[in-house]
Amino acid sequence: MIDEGLIKKYLWSTDHKIIAMQYLFTGMLMALIGGFTVYVFRMQLAFPGQPVPLFGRVSAATYNSLVTMHGTIMIFWVAMPVLLAAFGNFLIPLMLGCDDMVFPKVNRLSYQVFLLSAIVLVASFFVPHGAFGGAWTAYPPLSARSTYNLTPYGSTLWVIAVALEFAAFLLGGVNFVTTAMNSRAPGMTMFDVPLVVWMIVIASVLFMASVGPLLAGAVMLLLDQTLGTGFYDPATGGDPVLWQHLFWFFGHPEVYVVLLPAMGIVAEVIAVFSRKKIFGYKTIVYTAVATGVISFFVWAHHQFIAGIDPRMASLFTVTTLIISVPIAEMVFLYIATLYGGSITLTTPMLWALSFIAEFMIGGVTGIFLGAAGSDIYLHDTYFVLAHFHYTFFPIAIIGTFTGVTFWFPKMFGRMMSERLGKIHFWGTIIAFNFIFIPLFITGAAGDQRRVYNHLGFPDLATPWRQDLRIVATMALVTMLAFQPIFIFNFIRSMFKGALAGANPWRANTLEWLAPSPPPHGNFAELPVVYRGPYEYSAEDREEDFWPQHIPGGMPTPAETAVHGQWQA
Amino acid sequence: MPQQSHASVHSHGQTHYIRIWAILCALLAVSVAGPMVGIRFVTLATAFGVAIVKAFIVCSQFMHLNIEKKFVVYILGAMLAFMIVFFSGVAPDVLEHEGQQWQKTYVEPAAGASTEH
Amino acid sequence: MDVPTGRLAVWWVLASEIVIFGGLLSSYVMMRLRHGAWAEQAAHTNTWVGAFNTLVLLTSSLSAVLAHHAAERGDGPRAATLLRYTILGGGIFVLVKSFEWTHEIEQGFTITSSLFWSFYYTAAGLHAAHVIAGMVIMFIVARTAARNEALHRVENIGIYWHFVDVVWIFLFPLLYIAK
Numbered sequence: 001m002i003d004e005g006l007i008k009k010y011l012w013s014t015d016h017k018i019i020a021m022q023y024l025f026t027g028m029l030m031a032l033i034g035g036f037t038v039y040v041f042r043m044q045l046a047f048p049g050q051p052v053p054l055f056g057r058v059s060a061a062t063y064n065s066l067v068t069m070h071g072t073i074m075i076f077w078v079a080m081p082v083l084l085a086a087f088g089n090f091l092i093p094l095m096l097g098c099d100d101m102v103f104p105k106v107n108r109l110s111y112q113v114f115l116l117s118a119i120v121l122v123a124s125f126f127v128p129h130g131a132f133g134g135a136w137t138a139y140p141p142l143s144a145r146s147t148y149n150l151t152p153y154g155s156t157l158w159v160i161a162v163a164l165e166f167a168a169f170l171l172g173g174v175n176f177v178t179t180a181m182n183s184r185a186p187g188m189t190m191f192d193v194p195l196v197v198w199m200i201v202i203a204s205v206l207f208m209a210s211v212g213p214l215l216a217g218a219v220m221l222l223l224d225q226t227l228g229t230g231f232y233d234p235a236t237g238g239d240p241v242l243w244q245h246l247f248w249f250f251g252h253p254e255v256y257v258v259l260l261p262a263m264g265i266v267a268e269v270i271a272v273f274s275r276k277k278i279f280g281y282k283t284i285v286y287t288a289v290a291t292g293v294i295s296f297f298v299w300a301h302h303q304f305i306a307g308i309d310p311r312m313a314s315l316f317t318v319t320t321l322i323i324s325v326p327i328a329e330m331v332f333l334y335i336a337t338l339y340g341g342s343i344t345l346t347t348p349m350l351w352a353l354s355f356i357a358e359f360m361i362g363g364v365t366g367i368f369l370g371a372a373g374s375d376i377y378l379h380d381t382y383f384v385l386a387h388f389h390y391t392f393f394p395i396a397i398i399g400t401f402t403g404v405t406f407w408f409p410k411m412f413g414r415m416m417s418e419r420l421g422k423i424h425f426w427g428t429i430i431a432f433n434f435i436f437i438p439l440f441i442t443g444a445a446g447d448q449r450r451v452y453n454h455l456g457f458p459d460l461a462t463p464w465r466q467d468l469r470i471v472a473t474m475a476l477v478t479m480l481a482f483q484p485i486f487i488f489n490f491i492r493s494m495f496k497g498a499l500a501g502a503n504p505w506r507a508n509t510l511e512w513l514a515p516s517p518p519p520h521g522n523f524a525e526l527p528v529v530y531r532g533p534y535e536y537s538a539e540d541r542e543e544d545f546w547p548q549h550i551p552g553g554m555p556t557p558a559e560t561a562v563h564g565q566w567q568a
Numbered sequence: 569m570p571q572q573s574h575a576s577v578h579s580h581g582q583t584h585y586i587r588i589w590a591i592l593c594a595l596l597a598v599s600v601a602g603p604m605v606g607i608r609f610v611t612l613a614t615a616f617g618v619a620i621v622k623a624f625i626v627c628s629q630f631m632h633l634n635i636e637k638k639f640v641v642y643i644l645g646a647m648l649a650f651m652i653v654f655f656s657g658v659a660p661d662v663l664e665h666e667g668q669q670w671q672k673t674y675v676e677p678a679a680g681a682s683t684e685h
Numbered sequence: 686m687d688v689p690t691g692r693l694a695v696w697w698v699l700a701s702e703i704v705i706f707g708g709l710l711s712s713y714v715m716m717r718l719r720h721g722a723w724a725e726q727a728a729h730t731n732t733w734v735g736a737f738n739t740l741v742l743l744t745s746s747l748s749a750v751l752a753h754h755a756a757e758r759g760d761g762p763r764a765a766t767l768l769r770y771t772i773l774g775g776g777i778f779v780l781v782k783s784f785e786w787t788h789e790i791e792q793g794f795t796i797t798s799s800l801f802w803s804f805y806y807t808a809a810g811l812h813a814a815h816v817i818a819g820m821v822i823m824f825i826v827a828r829t830a831a832r833n834e835a836l837h838r839v840e841n842i843g844i845y846w847h848f849v850d851v852v853w854i855f856l857f858p859l860l861y862i863a864k
Contacts, residue, residue, distance in 0.1 A: 102690045174697045182690045208701040209650055213708025219807060220712075229796055229803040234674055237720050237800045242712060245658040249708075296650055300657060307670070308661050581754050589747040593740065600736045603862060615858035622743075623851045630750045630847045637688050640696050647700045651707035655715070662715040 014104035015520055019111050020090035021411070024404075026118055027081035033122070034073035035480055041066040041452075046466075046473035048453040061150050063452035064133035069125070071136030072158070075258070076165050077118055079396035083261040084169070084207075085114070087403050088176050088200040090411065094511035094518060095194050097185025097527045097549070101175045110171035117164035124157035132158035135450060137247060140232035140240045144224040159222045166211050166218075173204035185510065185549075187529035191282060192548065194509045194533040198285050199264030203257045206292045210253035217246030244306055248299040255391070256295045260288055262399030263330060266352045269406050270334060272507045273349035274341025275544045277534040280333040287326045287333075294323045304375045313372040320370035324363060331356060331363075342537070342544070346505075347421030348406035354429050355398045362390030365440070380450075382443030386436040393432060401425070401486070408490075409504045413516040414497030420489040427482030434475035438468035508547045509533045588629045595622050695841045699848050702815075706852050709811065713804045713859065726801040727860070729794055734785050735861035738778050739853060745774025746850045749843040752830075756840060761833035768827040768839065771846060775820040782813055805860055812856060815849050 010018060043050075044058040051057045058066070089107065093100050101107050124131045132154040134143035146152035180201045184193065220231040221243065230236025232243045271278050278284065300308055300316040334356055343349070365387040368374045378384060401424075408416050439447075442465050447454055454460040454469070503512040510529070514522050527549035535546040595618045602614025628634040633641055665672050688696070717723055752767035786806070796806045823846065826838045 103694065170698075170701050173701075174694050177697055178690050178694045181693060182687055208697065209647055209704055212701060212704025212706075213654055213711070215705050216709035216712065216811075219709075219811065220803075223796070223803065223807060227796055229807075230800055231803060237674060237716070239662050239716070239719075242658065242662055242715075245654075245661065246708060246712070249654050249657070296653055297657075309664070309667070312657070312660060582751055585747060585750050585754065589743060592743045596736060596739055596743065599858060599862060600732065603732070612863055615862040619854050619858050622854045626746060626847050626851050626854065630746055630850075631844050640688065640693075643696065643700055644703065647703040648707070650704060651711055654708065655711045658711070659715045659718075663719050665719075 012108070014100070014108045016089045016093050016101050016104070016107060017411075017518060019107050020086045020088075022111050023081040023089060023114070024086035026115065027078050027086060030073050030077040030081075030118060034070055034078055035483070037066045037070040037073070038476065039480055041070070042473040042476050044452060045454065046470040048455055058452065060452045061133055062130070064135070064149075064450070065131045065151065065154065067450060068133050068135050068158075069121075069131050072132075072162070073121070074392070074396060075136065075254070076162060077121065078400075079258045079392070080165075080169060081114065082400050083258055083265075083396070083403075084200060084203060085110075085172055087196070087261060087265065087407075088172070088204070090407065091194075091511060092176055092179055092197055092200065093183070094410075094514055094522055095197050095509050095533075096180065096183055097188065097510045097513075097523065097529065098179070098183045099521045099523065099526065102179045102183055103175050106171055107175050110168045110175070113164055113171065114168035117161045117168060120157055120164060121161035124154045124161070127153035127157065130154055134158075137251070138221065138243075139247075140221065140224065140243050143243075144221060144232055146225070156222065156225050159218050159225065163215060163218045163222075166215055169204075169207055170211065173208050176204045177201055177208075185527050185529045188548075191285075192529055192532045194264075195267040195278065195281065195284060196261065196264030199260040199267075199288060202288050202292055203260040206253050206260075206295070207257045210250045210257075210296065212250075213246045214250035217243055241303070241306060241308070244303050245300070248302045249296075251302065252299040253292070253295040255395075256292055258395050259327075259391070260292075262355065262395040262402075263288075263334075265399055265403040265406070266355045267334065267337075268507075268509070269348045269352040269402055270337055270341075271534050271536060272406075272505050273344045273346055273352070274338050275536045276337055276341035277536055278333075279336040279339075281532070281534065284330055284333055287330050291323065291326045291330075294319065294326070298323055298370075301370055301372075301375070304372045305379050310372075317370060317372045321367065324367060324370070327363060331360060346405075347416070347418055347425060348402050350422065350425050351398050351402035351405060354425070355394045355402060358390055358398065358429075358432070359394040362387060362392075362394065365390060378443070380448055382439045382447040382449060384443065385449055386439040386443055389436050389439075393436075397428075397432075401428075404490075406505070407511075408493065409500035410511055410514075410516050410518070412494050412497070413500050414493050414495075415500050415504060416493040416497060417489050420485055424482055424485040424489065427485070428479055431475045431479035431482065435472045435479065438472045438475075442468050442472075503547075506543075506545050508535060508545050510548055513547065513549050585629070588625060592622055592625060595625075689837065691837055691841045692844065695844050699845070702848060706811070709808055710855065710859065713808060716800065716804065717859075717863075720800070723799070723801040726794070726799045729789070729792070730805070730861050731785060731788075732861045734781060735857050738781055739857045741774050741778050741781070742850045742853050745771045745778070746847050748774065749846045753840045753843045756830060756836040759833070759836065761830045761836055764836065764839045765827040765831035768823050768830065768842070772820045772823050772827070775816050775823075775846075778816055779813055782809065808856060809860065812849070812852055815852070819846050819849055 013019065040052050040055045040058060041063055043052040043055075044063060049057070089101070129151050131151065132138075132143075132149065133151045134149040134155060138155075138158070142148045143155055146155060149155050180193070180197060220229070223229040224231050224233065224238075230238045232238045232240045234240065267278055267284070297319040298316060300312060301320045304313050304316075338353075345353075365383070369378055369384060369387055405416055405421055408414075445465060446460055447465065447469075448457075448460075451457075455466065500516045502514065502516055504516075505512070510527055511518075513527055528551075529548045530551050531546065531548055533548055535548075537544045538546050599614050599618040602618075603611045605611070633644075748767045748770040752764040752771065755761075755767060756764040789802075794802050796803050819842070823842050826835070826842045829835045830839050
């Protein structure tokens with residue numbers, strides 16, 4: 001009986017909160033694998049040829065598999081499930097004041113398909129010749145011919161895993177969007193919805209609109225790999241650059257698919273811990289939509305030196321530089337929100353602030369890459385790598401820690417340790433910068449990506465370059481060494497943390513009305529909404545917060561339409 | 569194929585759809601007849617022109633997009649627009665046969681040749 | 686402002702399907718334009734078989750919309766019957782295609798014999814997979830509708846089916862006429 005109950009409750013549940021936990025834990029587990037791969041290959045780069053502790057010697061082929069799987073796992077099996085699926089599933093029904101997603105069974109199916117994709121991907125580590133070694137971008141003919149990539153089974157499993165993951169997120173995305181459109185609490189207009197929900201919904205639409213061509217392309221790649229068709233093979237009239245276009249047409253919107261939820265999480269946190277209304281809420285929403293649209297027009301900046309028409313390259317340079325404007329504007333709006341606020345530096349707030357700072361570095365270094373001229377030199381160097389880690393690390397890692405430390409009390413009913421949280425924060429952030437600043441330098445000095453031993457190139461074998469590579473690796477090891485603190489904090493707090501109560505952060509949004517953790521069905525009584533989500537430090541009010549569900553105050557025209565005229 | 573409905577008041581709605589179907593079949597016939605004229609332009613115009621018209625009819629009359637909320641049409645239209653963006657961005661690349669610094673060395677295989685490696 | 690949730694979900698599913706088929710078909714069109722010599726291969730597709738299949742799908746769309754019409758009036762059993770006709774149409778489509786493909790493969794036009802045929806089988810195959818998936822879902826919806834339950838699903842699966850029809854409306858000229 002107990003087994004039956006456990007399985008039904010934890011493995012077969014349709015409750016959005018359980019599904020969210022499933023995605024969260026799967027994502028965090030995959031992050032351990034992704035983190036291990038980077039430990040191994042960075043040790044190889046720092047001490048080429050030396051056996052890596054806990055792994056062994058790294059051959060060139062193994063190195064390729066490691067970097068491929070690191071990139072693949074971190075983007076598709078960590079960033080997406082945690083930021084989009086876990087937080088989306090957990091927060092959307094709670095923040096909208098309803099009891100679950102509109103399609104709970106489809107929701108469960110989406111996780112099951114996702115889990116299958118993760119299993120397929122992890123299985124690829126154990127097949128003969130190991131996991132796929134053609135880089136996460138899987139360009140043919142390297143990815144199509146196992147005589148080139150040396151991983152015949154791994155490459156096919158990789159394509160299948162990615163295709164399954166896409167299917168899972170398409171299923172999940174439909175749920176998120178329809179729930180947000182149709183299932184809001186009475187009185188909650190579109191512009192009373194918290195930013196993180198907006199961001200996750202926009203991201204889901206962006207994903208839906210961009211993944212199609214790549215799904216088609218993946219089918220074509222799979223056929224090339226298994227049946228010997230020649231979609232991407234010049235010898236049969238195919239075109240390898242076609243794959244690049246199919247991949248990046250999705251690949252560029254994809255970075256915004258993961259960026260927007262992270263920015264949404266940061267927005268929630270900075271409002272709460274500066275006790276201030278978000279500055280320019282509507283502008284942020286419109287800007288996010290605009291960014292999503294523009295993101296469809298920039299993809300070929302990944303292909304500047306792939307042999308595309310230089311006139312196209314000029315066009316894409318212009319659009320790429322343009323897209324930096326709305327994102328910069330959003331960052332300015334966040335800073336404006338902080339300005340003059342009553343700031344408390346809790347752990348979530350520290351993470352949120354570091355997101356802004358680190359992402360800005362990522363953003364400005366992107367300018368050099370978005371301009372085709374400078375990109376000719378910088379493409380495929382570690383400069384690119386450092387740039388996208390200064391964007392992806394804030395997105396996937398800082399965003400996750402911000403969200404987890406902030407909503408942990410709601411998810412588990414207990415508080416995490418602030419002390420351990422801060423130690424973990426400083427160790428991670430300081431180490432992070434010491435990993436990638438050296439890599440900007442070595443990249444600009446000529447270090448190529450996807451090379452397992454730079455000492456093979458006389459120009460790159462200088463001692464100071466190798467010293468920097470070693471510094472980066474040592475910083476990485478340090479950063480990884482701080483992560484058990486988080487894991488320990490997480491697990492111990494789940495059982496022994498101080499009881500949280502419903503609203504330990506004194507926040508406005510509806511999830512803080514539900515008990516911590518929320519029961520099945522979320523709310524004893526479904527709430528009605530009377531105002532927007534960011535009424536902090538309102539005038540004439542003693543409390544510095546004003547939850548959305550508490551009646552009172554001057555109604556907005558939308559509220560009047562719902563509730564009718566009423567006395568303040 | 570569908571039975572005749574009993575009540576006359578219901579057959580009114582059904583007749584409308586059957587009429588639309590007949591139009592679609594006629595259009596199909598046009599698109600099949602087009603190539604028989606032998607002029608390439610006519611073939612393509614009938615083939616794709618008819619396809620667009622047929623698609624429009626199915627979308628508005630069968631899927632009822634003519635009475636659906638407008639934003640649905642905008643969403644679907646936006647997806648089509650993205651496909652146009654994709655085509656416009658990629659086709660110049662794929663369609664090039666030669667450039668300033670390169671030339672295509674691929675030779676069309678003889679009829680029936682296999683691509684198997 | 687509200688579209689019923691089930692129907693809204695189907696529209697979003699179609700939105701993502703537009704870009705999937707759109708990506709595949711755009712790629713095909715580009716490659717077809719690049720390779721004028723494919724006309725020689727394409728001449729071997731059978732226009733009459735393609736036209737027949739188009740007719741079959743158009744007619745199955747008719748029965749699908751008539752099923753919706755019946756469901757709107759609350760006539761579940763009639764809607765179920767009409768849905769079953771639609772499934773039959775899908776079945777005929779797939780059957781004809783199997784014979785068509787068998788014949789073409791016997792003649793030596795396999796998925797690897799030319800990049801044209803690679804696209805041909807991939808595009809039509811992806812479409813056929815959607816037809817079969819639609820038939821399965823329709824079967825389940827019909828069973829429930831026959832009991833006069835969940836009649837709103839009749840319209841929703843109908844919309845999906847019409848979309849599959851529209852994709853074929855474009856595949857037909859691309860693969861069979863514009864040779």
